[in-house]
Amino acid sequence: MELAEAKLKFIEAWGKLGSEWGINRTMAQVHALLLVSPEALTTEEVMAELSISRGNANMTLRDLIDWGLVEKQHKTGERKEFFFAEKDTWVIARKVAEERKKRELDPVLKILGQLTEIEGDEKDPAFKTFKTSVTDINKLAKNVNKTLDTMLKAEESWFFGSIFKIFK
Amino acid sequence: MELAEAKLKFIEAWGKLGSEWGINRTMAQVHALLLVSPEALTTEEVMAELSISRGNANMTLRDLIDWGLVEKQHKTGERKEFFFAEKDTWVIARKVAEERKKRELDPVLKILGQLTEIEGDEKDPAFKTFKTSVTDINKLAKNVNKTLDTMLKAEESWFFGSIFKIFK
């Protein structure tokens, strides 16, 4: 297999994985493209490589910047903007975890917290089942939350070096 | 807040979270409904509670059964089928992890494995960047995979008792 083919396969696989996890396929593909590019790319280049429109490329790149996965670069003498991706997988994993925690877990935790406080007739099976299920899910969510918090503070070496040795 | 309202909020929140993670909103809602129901429900009841069509209810329930999150129940003297959800959050978390690993992580690992074997000119920056990025992502994916394998084998008490204490 040659590089060009491998690159396409990688972009395709990354896009598919992204879409299965609620991330826009094109966004994951642009990310993949930048990940394997040694140089920062222009919007034009992204458009050409992935055959997408200017508007799509522009919005997708902005989203990636919002996620903290891509940065703008200005080259002296050049008027165009260049884009490059953070390449450290540990940093990528942390940024994605951080962003999804903030956008999705935190709001759910807030609602679960409210729902666990509901009061009612302990004799009523409907009430009891509701309370038990919600309380249990809340517990799990809090554990996930705590784990993510710790991970976000952790050092790469600690993460790769220690955590995974616990699981063996 | 009363039970009926809380139930709706829970179903809505669970549906939203599901859709943000690539799980059909209705499927997450049906799951939420069964989670908080003390008794197994019929297709009719699911249809009525969530205002969805028969076809939708039927397919969604089948999907939930495929995921191992819901089971059919037959009541003696009753002709209809009843559906109830696994309520142990640890079991739910494991089943979801197991299923998504099988459906999404395993295929990606296979592709990444192939891509890391590509050979080329080490002097070429395009080649070097590709190789480095793919190798790093492969490493991360393998670590995630190993962690999930361990989790799937683990006992609840071990998981809740030990793991989360490491992160504190």
Next chain:
DNA sequence: TTAAACTTTCAAAAATAAATGAAAATAATT
């Protein structure tokens, strides 16, 4: 065996999400 009760299927419709592209806005250059 046949009629009623219930479940499954799937083509078509509806809803939702994503992409386009031309126009507007902004920024740099002459």
Next chain:
DNA sequence: AATTATTTTCATTTATTTTTGAAAGTTTAA
């Protein structure tokens, strides 16, 4: 300050996903 290069916006179009509902299929029981 006018021209040109570049980026951003967003109404519209296109693609994808989800839902519907009626028909076909299956099971049970009289």
